[in-house]
Amino acid sequence: MYKSRYTTAQVKQILNATGDVVNDNPISLLITDSRRISNPSGGLFFALSGRRNGHEFVAEAYNAGVRDFVLSAKPEGYFPEANLLIVDNVLAALQHLATHHRAAFNLPVIGVTGSNGKTIVKEWLYQLMSPDKNVVRNPKSYNSQIGVPLSVWQINEKNDLGIFEAGVSTTGEMDKLEAIIQPEIGVLTHIGSAHDEGFADRDEKVAEKLRLFKNSRLLIYNYEQMLDYKKLIATPETFIWSRKFNQADLYVFSEAVISKNYYMRAVFKGKEIECIIPFRDEASIENAVICWATMLAIGYDPAVADDRLERLAPVSMRLELKNGINDCSIIDDTYNSDIQSLEIALNFLSQQNQHQKKTLILSDIYQSGLQQDVLYKQVAELIKARKVDKFIGVGTAMSSYRDDFEVAEKQFYPDTTSFLAQLQTQQYRNETILVKGSRSFEFERISQVFVQKAHETVMEINLNAMLNNLNYYRSKLKPGVKVMAMVKAFSYGSGTYELANILQYNKVDYLAVAYADEGVSLRQAGISLPIVVLNTEVGAFEKLTSFKLEPVIYSFGLFDEFIKYVQDSNIFNYPVHIKIDTGMHRLGFEGFEVETLCDMLEENPYVRVQSVFSHLVASDAAEHDLFTKKQIDLFEKAYIEIEDALGYKVIKHLCNTSGITRWPQAQYDMVRLGIGLYGVDGAIPADEGVLQPIATLKTSISQVKKMPAGETVSYMRNGSLAKDGRIATVRIGYADGYLRAFGNGVGCMLVNGVLAPTVGNITMDMCMIDVSQVEVKEGDEVIVFNDKLRIEELAKQIGTIPYEILTNISQRVKRVYFYE
Structure with a gap:
């Protein structure tokens, strides 16, 4: 059904690959994920090596019908009908094939890069130019070392304009993307702090981004932003826009809000022109001016640009x-x-x-x-x-x-x-x-x-951020170490099957819940992964076995009861997990009890021990490292004794979230990833930027009131303003999980980018904030926490921990899940 672009033999020649071509198949699709195969007969699978080695999934792709593979080594297994093309570097081969494909088309291409706004600008340029151009562009935000070649592969004979965005996270990446995109026209968006951590300084980052335009004939950019970097610009022609410099090619000299729109007047080629855009926030205004400048720079009539910009629609990439x-x-x-x-x-x-x-x-x-x-x-x-x-x-x-x-x-x-x-x-x-x-x-x-x-107070869950966090911890694991993801307590307040589905799809090895009912809900939602129940209860044994949930055994009493149950039910070799208490003193067998436990486990036909584990008390705290080392020693002694008694190896796991990075020597066979999955780790400072908070709690303003100084606010008359001002009532209270401890100025919320402290006591369904310093109106969005106002900060405000902030969010607060 897909038009063939190349054959296997042609691809082999383009890539200078070795290996035999069994059948010279038509190639129409490039596949990098064995889970996303929709047209296997026309697919070429690239076994990329990253956090997961793509060579491990050759058999899965072959069984799905793929017959053409690009590999760095011959895979294990028997694939009689497969064409195995062997190259030195699989990612480089993917990029080289895309570069070859791009070179076959002589169409103008706009390249877009920057720190912020790349995807919005690309999508808006598509909206603005598609009425008279057949435009090919990146799907969503496919702007990486893998995403760009997959995007460029879409070019066909019908296209007469390409718009491709490119993102980099460190040095040495942009040259590869420039060779693939080959932009004739360059558009530079806002330069900000995104990905600063991958570069020595801002100068190095800007220099790397500008390499996308090293062979372009024209570069469009903001004059003020690039004053310190003009020496880095190598393009023969430039088109600059400015809101301050009147010598710019597009000088925006007047800006005003008209109703819900933003009106701008500018000078272009010595004449006054105007533009209306249907947005008022600063990021959208800047992105719209970039698009305006781009249209004018490539020859659009100002009246046409104005007409189309006024009809710009919001871009939702999620x-x-x-x-x-x-x-x-x-x-x-x-x-x-x-x-x-x-x-x-x-x-x-x-x-x-x-x-x-x-x-x-x-x-x-x-x-x-x-x-x-x-x-x-x-x-x-x-x-x-x-x-x-x-x-x-x-x-x-x-x-x-x-x-x-x-x-x-x-x-x-x-x-x-x-x-x-x-x-x-x-x-x-x-x-x-x-x-x-x-x-x-x-x-x-x-x-x-x-x-x-539902209730207007919403908690948004960013599933891509969760996957980023999962992959970050996976990158810290030794080869072969499994991952148990903690989804107990409604996934720390974030959801149930919504997160479990994503974790299952991304091949975590185990899920862990607190109680059997949580596991039952996941099974009923179609989750097939092994599920461990951490707090096993005698009354839940039937649910455990009916829904194939695996209990943690932590005491002799529980052990005896479970053995009696499976024996009476004629069940053999039921999977269980043994918990050892090495210092937490919450649940688990203590060291002196292990010998007796071994006697009970030895040659016991009713259970099979899947894992032995313990829990670190203070893995993120350097002051307790000696105690952690003691825990590791006690755990090793216990599991060695248990394995000797069993006569077979079990999965060993000790590290929780902070332990994964701070105690790599204790990763053993598996790690348990908990709060880090949701973007918080006491061992990793938030400003390092390696973890992404996955949750944003937002609400809205119900009413705004002028408030004289000294007038009391809320129950018990505890709140007031020191001088005349305004308060806003927002739709969140302690019944939603915004605790009373945040009242009376202890907590604050973000309103239009400004922190607004609470005023008076928090009530059940609402609370009041001081908005004297910010322009607001009824219905405006209010952020309780997000990636800027982080839950760690909220926890500090009331002297608690991030876990409590997350898990306190009420079930009546609607969860919305985003995925790019």
């Missing part, structure tokens, strides 16, 4: 997973639709196991660069490969190809209004629904019908 009506889960991706982002969204849909039924609501796809019959055959193949159960197509184009879709249930409508007119919500129950549409179809109207209405 999928949102939300609770829906009738026990449904809704994946909201209603602001963009192209074949690449559809594949990403369908992949996310396939990860969801909480409902058996999967439904896709999809609009016509525009600007694909493909003939419609080819496009919708590709769409149909993707839907079939991802095993969608119900398909609803909206749009006249898709309706014309209804026979191509092999789905058990399918419906087609000419437009969104027609679909909504016949929609009977009771027909949608206990299913996962992906809503994905081009912006003109206004699919947000569909999403609003399906999404459960």
Whole structure:
């Protein structure tokens, strides 16, 4: 269904690879993830080595139907029909193939880089130029060493403009991306602190970014921002914009807010021009000016630029997973639709196991660069490969190809209004629904019908940030060390199956919950990973065995009760985990009890010990390192004695989050990753930037009041302002988890980027904050915590720990999950 671009023999020649070509297959897709294979017959699998070695997944890809592989060594196993192309460096081979492909097309390309705004600027330039250009661009934020070659591979004969963004995290990366993109025109976005940690200083970072434009004929940039770096610019032509320097090519000399829009006047080629954009925040204004400058620099008429900029639409690069009506889960991706982002969204849909039924609501796809019959055959193949159960197509184009879709249930409508007119919500129950549409179809109207209405206070969970944290800790592990992810206590307040699905998809080895009921919920949501129950209760034995949950045995009494239960149930070799108390003194067998425990375990046919573990008391605290060393010694003594008695090896694990990095010698066979998964680690300073907080708690302003000095606020009249000002009532209180301890100025929230302290006591559903120093109105967003106002800071404010802040967030606070 996909147009062949090369054959295996041609790819072998391009890459100068060794190895035999068994069958000269057509190659149309580049595959870097064995879990995301939608067209195996046309796929070329690159076994990349990073945090996970891609060579370990050759068999998985082969079993999925892939027959062409680029490897750095021959894999173990028997693959009789496979073409195994051997190269020195697999990533370099991927980049070289993309470079070769790019060179085959003589189309103008705009390259975009910077610290912030790359993706927004790229997407807005696409919106602005696609009415008269067939534009190829990165899907979402695919701007890395892997993402860029995959993006450039999309170029075809129909395209007459490319817009590609490039991101770097350290030196030596941009030259590779420049060779792939080969930009004729360069656009530099805002330079900020992002990725500063990968460079010696800001100068080195800017120099690295500018290497994207070393062969460009034109560079567009902000004059003020680049004053200190002008000597680094090598392009023969520049187009500068400025809000201060009147000699700039585009000099913005007047700015004003008009209703909800932002009005700008500027001088261009000696004449006054104007522009209106439908945004008011500073980041959007800067990104819009960059786009304005780019359009003018490449020859657009100022009136055309003004007209199109006024109709700019917000860019959402994130999928949102939300609770829906009738026990449904809704994946909201209603602001963009192209074949690449559809594949990403369908992949996310396939990860969801909480409902058996999967439904896709999809609009016509525009600007694909493909003939419609080819496009919708590709769409149909993707839907079939991802095993969608119900398909609803909206749009006249898709309706014309209804026979191509092999789905058990399918419906087609000419437009969104027609679909909504016949929609009977009771027909949608206990299913996962992906809503994905081009912006003109206004699919947000569909999403609003399906999404459960809830409290305006929301906790947003960034699933990409969680994966970043998981991969950071994986990078610190010795080869072969397994990962047990802690998802107890509603995943530290962050969710249940929503996180477990992602962890399962990303191949963690175990999940751990506190009680059996938590494990049962995960099993009912389709989680198949081994699940360890840390606090085993006698009354839950039947649930344990019925749902294949693995209990922790921590006392003789519990051991006796469990053996009696499995014996009476005629169960043999049931997996259990043995906990040793090495100093926590919470649960576990103490050292003097291990000998007796060994006698009970020896030749016991009813249980099989999967692991032996203990818990470090203060792995993040240097002042307690001697005690930690003592714990390690006690643990080693215990597990050696237990393995000798059992006559077989077990999994050993001792390290918790902080232990992974501070005590690598104690990683053993597995580590338990807890709070670090959620972006907090007492052993890693927050300002290092290696961990990303995954949660943002936000609410909104209900009312704003002028408040005279001395007038009391809230219960018991504890709060007041020292001078005349204003207070805002916000929709969060102690019933939501914002504790009373934050009252009376102890806590503060972010409102339009300004910290606003609490005033008076926190009430059950609301609290008041001092907004005298910030412009606000009813409905404005208020941040309780995020990656700027971190939960570590909130914990310090009230003398507690981040765990308590997270786990206190009430279940009535809606969780929304984002995934890029």
